[in-house]
Amino acid sequence: MSIRDEIKEQNQKVLEERSTSEKLKHFWHYYKVHVCVGLLILAFIVYLVLHYTVFRPLPYAFTGYALNTNFYVADNTEPVTLFMQDFAAHEGINTDEYQLLFDVSNALDPVSTHDFNIAIDMKLSKTGEHGDMDVLIGSAQQIEMYEINGFYRPPLKDILPADLYQELDEQGLIYYFNPDEYGTDYPIGIYIGDAPRIKELGLYPEDAEPVLAIISISPRTEMAVSFVEYIFETP
Numbered sequence: 001m002s003i004r005d006e007i008k009e010q011n012q013k014v015l016e017e018r019s020t021s022e023k024l025k026h027f028w029h030y031y032k033v034h035v036c037v038g039l040l041i042l043a044f045i046v047y048l049v050l051h052y053t054v055f056r057p058l059p060y061a062f063t064g065y066a067l068n069t070n071f072y073v074a075d076n077t078e079p080v081t082l083f084m085q086d087f088a089a090h091e092g093i094n095t096d097e098y099q100l101l102f103d104v105s106n107a108l109d110p111v112s113t114h115d116f117n118i119a120i121d122m123k124l125s126k127t128g129e130h131g132d133m134d135v136l137i138g139s140a141q142q143i144e145m146y147e148i149n150g151f152y153r154p155p156l157k158d159i160l161p162a163d164l165y166q167e168l169d170e171q172g173l174i175y176y177f178n179p180d181e182y183g184t185d186y187p188i189g190i191y192i193g194d195a196p197r198i199k200e201l202g203l204y205p206e207d208a209e210p211v212l213a214i215i216s217i218s219p220r221t222e223m224a225v226s227f228v229e230y231i232f233e234t235p
Contacts, residue, residue: 060132061098062087062223065124066210067138069203071104080104083201087230091223104203110141125149128215134224137203137212143189144177151215152177152188159214159221164229175211189213195231 062084071077084100087093093100108120127133128151136143136151146152156174157165168174168190175189189211192198204210212231214224 058097058099060220061091061093061100062220062227063101063103063127063133063218064135064137064227065103065106065127065133066203067136067142068107069104069137070205071203072107077104079201083197087227090230091226108138108142108145110139110145121145128217131217131219133215134218134220135212135214135227137192137210140175140189140209140211143175143211143213146213147177147188150217152186152213154216156187156189156214159216160225160228164225175213190228192231196234197231200235 071080080102084102085095088095088100106120106124108124109117124133124136125146128136128146128149136146160168165174165187169187173191174187175191176185177188178185190213191209192212193204193209198204198210212228214221214228218224
């Protein structure tokens with residue numbers, strides 16, 4: 001037997017003669033680093049599993065942003081929640097698999113240079129550019145602010161079904177933008193102040209003229225079109 005084996009055997013005998021608490025102290029003394037590293041690895045694995053399963057946010061089926069609404073200063077936004085629930089049911093959206101967002105929490109002044117106003121503007125710009133906004137509702141001036149971001153290219157006429165576009169246009173509900181560089185009227189929005197479900201929700205004051213624009217760079221423009229059809233239906 002080699003000297004190394006003899007030392008190992010003696011250490012084993014000494015360890016066997018110790019009490020359980022002494023054995024644990026001995027183990028912790030020599031292996032605490034290994035245990036801590038192992039626990040950290042295990043915790044990270046558990047985190048990844050939970051992050052991509054249990055805590056993973058549901059993908060969006062629809063995202064809308066409405067600016068300067070009556071609900072911006074309201075204590076109770078339950079009508080907005082019910083509004084979205086009804087839209088989900090109307091479209092047959094499984095809310096266990098998808099979520100819907102109708103954000104009424106932002107107010108924007110198109111001419112203000114206040115830091116808070118600039119922050120909201122940047123937030124909306126990034127949200128739309130990242131494909132996380134399907135429709136934007138606000139005043140004509142607010143809607144025009146984001147034309148430069150390419151939000152409405154292709155135009156509304158190429159997104160809506162031809163019959164729906166014609167019907168809205170004949171009613172004078174299409175909002176045309178006429179920037180000098182294009183030299184022609186460009187349809188970018190829809191006046192929705194008299195849309196039955198918008199009026200029922202009380203989204204804006206009676207004398208407001210809100211415009212809805214479909215964000216054409218969104219991956220969910222079909223759902224945005226469905227939303228337009230939905231709000232113009234009589235409840």
